[in-house]
Amino acid sequence: MTGTSINLEYLFAKIYYFFVDIKSGDLSLVPTISGDTALYFNLFWSILTFFLALILAYLVYKSFDFKKKDLSDLVSTLSNTWDPEVGNKDSDTWIKIWNALSSSNPADWKVAILEADNLLEMMVTRMGYRGDGLGEKLKAIEPSDFNTLNDAWEAHKIRNKIAHQSNYDLTFKEAQLAIASYEKVFREFEFI
Numbered sequence: 325m326t327g328t329s330i331n332l333e334y335l336f337a338k339i340y341y342f343f344v345d346i347k348s349g350d351l352s353l354v355p356t357i358s359g360d361t362a363l364y365f366n367l368f369w370s371i372l373t374f375f376l377a378l379i380l381a382y383l384v385y386k387s388f389d390f391k392k393k394d395l396s397d398l399v400s401t402l403s404n405t406w407d408p409e410v411g412n413k414d415s416d417t418w419i420k421i422w423n424a425l426s427s428s429n430p431a432d433w434k435v436a437i438l439e440a441d442n443l444l445e446m447m448v449t450r451m452g453y454r455g456d457g458l459g460e461k462l463k464a465i466e467p468s469d470f471n472t473l474n475d476a477w478e479a480h481k482i483r484n485k486i487a488h489q490s491n492y493d494l495t496f497k498e499a500q501l502a503i504a505s506y507e508k509v510f511r512e513f514e515f516i
Contacts, residue, residue: 417443418516425503433499434486440506441483444476447515459484472509479505 417439424436445458448465455461458480467473482502485492510516 418510421503421506425499430494430496430499433494433496434492437479437483437486437494437499437502437506440503441480443515444480444506444509447510447513451513470512472505472512475505475508478502479509 421436421439421443424432424439427433441458445461448458448461453461453464455464462473462476462480465473470476479502482494482498486494507516
C-alpha cells in the first residue's frame with residue numbers, strides 16, 4: 325500500500341499567500357472573491373488588527389498595574405508588621421532598605437539587597453562569628469543555633485550574583501524574596 329504524504333510547507337505557503345493576497349487586494353490567486361469582497365476582507369483584517377493591538381496594550385498596562393499593586397501591598401505589609409520606633413539603631417538602615425525596594429528602579433533594588441547583606445554581616449559579626457566575609461561567617465554558624473540560616477544563604481546568593489555579575493538582571497520578585505529572607509533572619513534575632 326502506498327501512502328500519500330502531505331507537503332506541509334507547500335500547504336502553509338498557500339494559506340499564507342492566500343491571506344497576504346487578500347490583505348494586499350491582489351485577487352489574481354483568489355478568483356472567487358470579487359473586488360468589493362476583498363475590500364471588506366481588508367477592512368475586517370484592519371479592524372481586527374486594531375482591536376488586537378488595543379487588547380495587547382491593555383494587557384501590558386495591566387501587567388504594570390499589577391506590579392505597582394504588588395509593591396504597594398508589600399509596603400503596606402511592612403508598615404503593618406514593623407514599627408520603626410521599636411527597632412534599634414539599625415532601624416534607619418532598614419528603613420532605607422525598604423525605601424530602596426519600594427522604588428521602581430531595579431538599580432535601587434540591588435542597592436537594597438547589598439545594604440541588607442551588609443546589615444546581616446554586621447549582625448553575625450556582633451554575634452561573635454568570624455571570617456573574611458559573610459560567606460565564611462555563615463559557614464561557621466551551627467544550623468541548630470540559627471533557624472533561618474537557609475534564608476540567609478539564599479539572600480546572600482542573590483547578593484553575590486549582583487556583586488559579581490555586572491549585567492545581572494534582577495527581577496522585582498527576586499528582590500522581594502531576598503529582602504523577605506533577610507527580614508526573617510533579622511526578626512529571628514530581634515535585630516530590627
